[in-house]
Ligand SMILES: CNc1ncnc2c1ncn2[C@@H]1O[C@H](COP(=O)(O)O)[C@@H](O)[C@H]1O
């Protein structure tokens with residue numbers, strides 16, 4: 001495989017995306033539409049996206065989210081962003097997407113509940129428009145909000161879990177990892193778990209968080225976001241291995257956010273060699289200027305994966321979704337139907 005054909009293989013490959021933050025996933029095209037609505041903010045392209053070859057510190061990434069949040073502060077903005085992001089993932093060959101976002105009360109008058117309702121409306125509209133993708137939603141807890149905001153988000157998630165007809169499946173814990181401590185979130189996360197909500201937690205995205213990670217692993221989470229520095233503790237690796245907790249690996253995010261220096265050093269290699277479950281994900285396809293097909297291509301090149309290995313990774317990711325057994329079965333059937341077409345380009 002070479003050049004365009006190679007990229008076509010990764011685009012044709014049916015994919016599962018499990019780690020995508022809504023406001024980090026806004027494309028340049030959508031950002032332009034939003035900026036045209038808010039010229040007074042005077043936000044330039046480089047303030048919301050890290051171009052090819054560029055890098056930022058994680059701290060700078062979190063500043064970018066603050067700017068993006070100023071641009072997406074009305075129900076119209078959130079609806080537009082949700083629908084555009086879903087359609088872009090579908091165009092990239094993603095067939096199942098678990099989108100996550102932090103419910104916000106905004107100065108423009110949006111409430112957290114209305115925020116969630118708007119995202120769900122976007123998902124429903126895409127379904128009505130027959131966009132070829134199954135989309136579910138995880139409510140995100142931003143560490144910056146502390147335990148009281150976390151409790152509020154858990155309550156909202158519980159309400160929507162019951163009323164959204166399996167659109168809301170769980171919770172995410174994210175935000176600046178240097179802010180707050182995991183212990184502040186144990187109680188609300190535990191409660192969420194008891195209500196049947198699934199947990200996808202950002203763990204060890206930065207070094208020296210072994211104590212917090214070990215505590216949160218006690219819940220235990222159903223999936224781990226990044227887990228970049230898990231492997232610095234043998235004890236933690238043992239816990240993760242023993243419980244078979246799938247990881248969400250976001251290569252470009254870690255490189256551009258500078259927590260990993262080179263592709264070859266990415267912890268993909270460590271977990272792949274252990275045959276531990278993981279799914280490749282984008283994290284913030286807008287901010288990091290990537291796509292899921294690009295992430296698969298990067299992993300294949302860096303770790304010398306054959307098209308069949310790549311196929312297996314995308315197929316196995318179905319098992320790590322929070323969807324019901326029936327949905328997983330349907331996805332597996334879909335994958336098998338698409339397989340001959342995908343491999344036509346791989347030969
Ligand atoms: C780069 N690594 C990361 N680590 C931790 N949290 C991250 C993140 N990337 C994004 N977020 C979280 O997602 C929010 C933006 O999307 P939503 O407004 O929720 O849709 C950010 O404010 C942050 O809380």
Ligand SMILES: [Zn+2]
Pocket residue numbers: 019021174202225283
């Ligand atoms: Zn993330």
